[in-house]
Amino acid sequence: MSRFEVVSKLRRTRISTVIAQGKREDGRGLSDFRAIKIRKGIIDKAEGSAEVFLGNTRVIAGVKVDKGEPFSDTPNQAVLTVNAEFTPIASPTFEPGPPDETSVELARVVDRGIRSSEAIDLEKYCITPGKTVYVIFVDLFILNHSGNLIDASALASVAALQNTKLPKYALESDKISLLDTREPLELRDLPITVSIGKIGNNLIVDPTADEEEIMDTRLTIATNKDGHICAMQKSGSTGLDLEEIKKAINMAREKATEIRKLLMES
């Protein structure tokens, strides 16, 4: 629980005063993202990979693919797991050790966005029902924490999946052998996750680490290419009223369209 950077009262006041005037400390408007940079295919040994920068926030997603046993309740579906590692190099407040609730939440929210959007046809990647399926590991590595890790991680994951080449297996009378060829992972959707923060009476997108510290609440919304909502997560210990939720959803849908365009072009 030591993941808190202390933000002085003066800075707190400054951040919230500026936001109350409709601006941000770093000169952005309330609904502006920092510069987004997406680099795909940066790790050769991974089946898929991508690095995302949101300003100074930096996250790498690596996709490893293997074959393994399916879960007993979904015998004919591939296994997808998302895991997040908050490396101690990313912030003076991150300590080595087992994942705490923030990193578990991050991984699960990213997972929910991808899974709910049904971007990956899990049934398609079943090799022998009940026995062998593709196992897709998405590992998130937080390399620098300057706020909004969830959006950066979700974007990196989808970018890495876009870039994923699956190993192919041949099935010959119960024997599974690895072939030399690879085929791209088919993505049916590009879910985009946008987190909206509430500071005072204002909603902002893409909060910096300092803004996150003084934020009352965060509402994370993933939307698919049709503009439908495919995952949500509210976090933080202040309530939201109904109008704020509606406004947040609209902001998230709008931003998602812009980011999806960027993702397709990169």
Next chain:
Amino acid sequence: MNTAKRKLIVDEVRLDGRKFDDIRPMKIESGVLPNANGSSYLEQGRNKILVGVFGPREMHPKHLADPHKAVLRCRYHMAPFSVDPRRSPAPSRRDTELSMVIRNALEPAIFLERYPRASIDAYAEILEADGSTRCACIVAASVALVDAGIPMRDLVVACSAGKVDGEIVLDLDDIEDKEGTADLPVAYMPKLGKVTLLQMDGILSPEEFDRAFQLTLEGGKKIYEFQREALKTKYAKQVEKGEKGSVEQV
């Protein structure tokens, strides 16, 4: 997701006989655990949940204490026999996340600033799980917190809605949750009009979301009455027996 698709809604009636906007039969009792400062037992369909609240009490370990306010700690825990097949009693990643969102859902309702350095611990044990358990835990825990005499701004109600067979329905049970296509758990402070938990998985159009969200608020109102009734019944019993309420002991 499921391969063997069966009809979950026939002629606008759900598998268990409910209409789209019905919640399941609910029963809440408060003051059920003798050793806890506050407690509650909740049944909602086949959900069976016990919540014990301890505190405000001294924080252990001490470094977790907050000098400005009490720290609320929540644990969501499923009994190995609560689901089929058996689940390991060790906390899963899901449990870690749910414990956190339940804490976030309850915190805004509690006057934590009245008890600096203290801890308030709410432990939820799921004895049998039948869908929407995180909501049921929030409902039960807010009753247990009041039962412990902890000053609250409001009760927190919680209810889920979702999309099943293409219809938006209230209060998903286990099958509807697993085979439905969207799940939206919402917690809400009815008097203050604040949403304290909002999660979603599955796919909903903005219009469907509005409808589902509205349903959870209506379901919440009904659940609020069950919560109040549970508390009233407990205090009425104490008056009958001439006991002092736990409020005075704290």
